[in-house]
Amino acid sequence: MVLQRIGDKWTPLVFQVLKDGPQRFSAIRAAVQGVTPKVLTQTLRTLERDGLVSRTIFAEVPPRVEYGLTPLGQTLLGPLDAVRAWAEEHAGKILQSRQDYDDQAEASTAVVSK
């Protein structure tokens, strides 16, 4: 369950952005380039529902909303970083392995596909 939560497309990026302190919606959106407002809202709401992220509304003009990691969310940073470290160390091997696998598959079907 937890793996599926942190395994979704944007959650790990959001965590990365929030780990240094609370951020505004626009700031997160800018930091996580490529995310649409709808999806970012979805992601943040889900994390809020799970108690990993807090949402604070400031009654100002212009309106301001800040998202930050809750204490619970912060305890997730450790395990998350363990995986991140592993990923950075071994990403090359995985990519290489895929390349080899695909090349071989292509070679096996070369006659057919040609």
Place this chain on the structure above:
Amino acid sequence: MVLQRIGDKWTPLVFQVLKDGPQRFSAIRAAVQGVTPKVLTQTLRTLERDGLVSRTIFAEVPPRVEYGLTPLGQTLLGPLDAVRAWAEEHAGKILQSRQDYDDQAEASTAVVSK
């Protein structure tokens, strides 16, 4: 990328099964109850492509195929376990948080939905 790989529905379960040594297809299927052969094959193939799992065919009668973690796959066990430990420790809080969140949402819309 790595998080999405290990965050899919069956991968973590497969890892759990293989961590104690290579297993046959049927054995994995039995251990990971609820998985269909098609999906299990998909999962294993993807892991094989990424170099995390090895596939060994024994030319016997009846045929036998064993899947096991590669050295690379084994290095993933550590980080994976860190997340698993976190999950087991905090799962209750997450569930509780969801409950609270949903209850409140329901209360807010009670009049409307009624």
Place this chain on the structure above:
DNA sequence: CCGTATCCACCGAGATACTG
């Protein structure tokens, strides 16, 4: 500024049946 509304394409996953 901070989102919501709507529509849609894609894909993971399941059910079922069949095969080397």
Place this chain on the structure above:
DNA sequence: CAGTATCTCGGTGGATACGG
């Protein structure tokens, strides 16, 4: 035994446009 072949469906994520 160890898969493959089809078909189907629901839900995630994206594009675009609009609202409080």
